[in-house]
Amino acid sequence: MTEEWQAGRLDSDLDGVGFDTLAVRAGQQRSPEGEHSEAIYPTSSYVFRTAADAAARFAGEVPGNVYSRYTNPTVRAFEERIAALEGAEQAVATSSGMSAILAMVMSLCSGGDHVLVSRSVFGSTISLFEKYLKRFGVQVDYVPLADLQAWSAACKPNTKLLFVESPSNPLAELVDIAALAEIAHGKGALLAVDNCFCTPALQQPLKLGADLVMHSATKYIDGQGRSMGGVVAGKAELMKEVVGFLRTAGPTLSPFNAWIFLKGLETLRVRMQAHCASSQQLAEWLEQQPGIEHVYYSGLPSHPQHELAKRQQSGFGAVVSFEVKGGKDAAWRFIDATRVISITTNLGDTKTTIAHPATTSHGRLSPAERASAGIRDNLIRVAVGLEDIVDLKADLARGLAAL
Numbered sequence: 527m528t529e530e531w532q533a534g535r536l537d538s539d540l541d542g543v544g545f546d547t548l549a550v551r552a553g554q555q556r557s558p559e560g561e562h563s564e565a566i567y568p569t570s571s572y573v574f575r576t577a578a579d580a581a582a583r584f585a586g587e588v589p590g591n592v593y594s595r596y597t598n599p600t601v602r603a604f605e606e607r608i609a610a611l612e613g614a615e616q617a618v619a620t621s622s623g624m625s626a627i628l629a630m631v632m633s634l635c636s637g638g639d640h641v642l643v644s645r646s647v648f649g650s651t652i653s654l655f656e657k658y659l660k661r662f663g664v665q666v667d668y669v670p671l672a673d674l675q676a677w678s679a680a681c682k683p684n685t686k687l688l689f690v691e692s693p694s695n696p697l698a699e700l701v702d703i704a705a706l707a708e709i710a711h712g713k714g715a716l717l718a719v720d721n722c723f724c725t726p727a728l729q730q731p732l733k734l735g736a737d738l739v740m741h742s743a744t745k746y747i748d749g750q751g752r753s754m755g756g757v758v759a760g761k762a763e764l765m766k767e768v769v770g771f772l773r774t775a776g777p778t779l780s781p782f783n784a785w786i787f788l789k790g791l792e793t794l795r796v797r798m799q800a801h802c803a804s805s806q807q808l809a810e811w812l813e814q815q816p817g818i819e820h821v822y823y824s825g826l827p828s829h830p831q832h833e834l835a836k837r838q839q840s841g842f843g844a845v846v847s848f849e850v851k852g853g854k855d856a857a858w859r860f861i862d863a864t865r866v867i868s869i870t871t872n873l874g875d876t877k878t879t880i881a882h883p884a885t886t887s888h889g890r891l892s893p894a895e896r897a898s899a900g901i902r903d904n905l906i907r908v909a910v911g912l913e914d915i916v917d918l919k920a921d922l923a924r925g926l927a928a929l
């Protein structure tokens with residue numbers, strides 16, 4: 527039995543509610559079946575009542591779905607929820623984090639435009655700019671993330687976009703996003719932030735002045751390592767272009783993955799808090815171990831940008847990197863001695879992962895490029911999951927014993 531009052535938009539009364547309420551309820555539409563959880567709509571196309579209805583929907587004169595490359599109710603629910611959490615006018619979902627970055631650049635930049643990218647971004651992001659976008663005449667330069675003067679000096683009259691990941695991977699460097707937004711706007715450019723490592727639960731770049739924010743939803747938004755996806759969010763005026771590119775080019779999100787991410791968002795903040803709490807404990811503990819040379823974690827007072835991290839983020843994140851005493855062999859012995867933690871380069875999972883950046887994520891860089899990125903052979907990166915902290919410590923102690 528179905529009742530009218532059960533169906534329709536459920537989030538029209540959410541003005542002024544808190545982050546956790548938005549995370550659980552924003553974007554929800556209920557079908558006449560009265561389902562409590564969000565429905566999945568696995569359909570490629572939609573039926574129109576009449577030919578005139580079809581024409582009006584295609585013309586955009588009446589709202590409604592036309593084709594799932596354009597819109598899908600489950601995907602739209604995810605987009606509206608993430609827009610609410612990032613404080614964005616609009617969001618659009620993509621098939622992966624990389625297609626979110628691709629859509630952003632393709633829709634905003636033309637041949638002859640200049641783009642500035644922080645030096646320590648995700649490897650595939652660098653490949654995208656270097657191997658492909660440069661072929662279409664987009665000029666790209668790289669800037670040390672934290673150095674505001676260098677950003678300002680690197681801007682040219684044709685600089686269209688500044689693109690950063692803050693905090694960076696794997697060394698947890700930050701940039702003052704509000705100050706960088708001011709620099710970008712002063713030069714007539716846009717600032718885009720890859721917010722994958724913090725998620726809106728810890729950092730909301732749009733509220734700090736950024737124009738666009740993007741995510742690999744594959745990481746913490748899913749949170750359990752199940753599916754690939756991404757999202758771009760920002761002002762409606764800019765998003766119009768991004769949406770237009772995605773609808774035409776096609777790397778849109780599947781309804782099933784959108785549903786996974788909707789469910790992921792509902793637990794995002796409590797998961798991030800737990801990830802951060804364990805990371806803090808592990809970072810403090812590692813810093814005291816004689817086998818460890820240095821720990822990179824912005825929650826430590828020894829981190830040079832600890833104060834900025836406190837101001838800009840509501841948590842320090844869940845990536846803890848450290849240098850062991852010794853070189854590559856010692857790092858590998860440490861990694862191979864762990865029994866609980868998974869040896870994988872992914873992050874944002876309930877399962878803790880461990881990786882050796884110099885021979886995996888940064889393995890294709892030349893030794894000189896690695897040195898300038900600060901990636902030493904004795905560096906290990908741990909992306910802290912949700913296992914018992916005593917078990918994680920015991921596992922890392924196996925690594926220490928193998929040094």
Ligand SMILES: *Cc1c(COP(=O)(O)O)cnc(C)c1O
Pocket residue numbers: 622623624625648650691695720722723741742743744745754755756
């Ligand atoms: C994983 C990742 C990406 C790419 O996302 P995919 O979903 O793998 O395409 C981009 N940026 C950062 C910071 C990432 O960690």
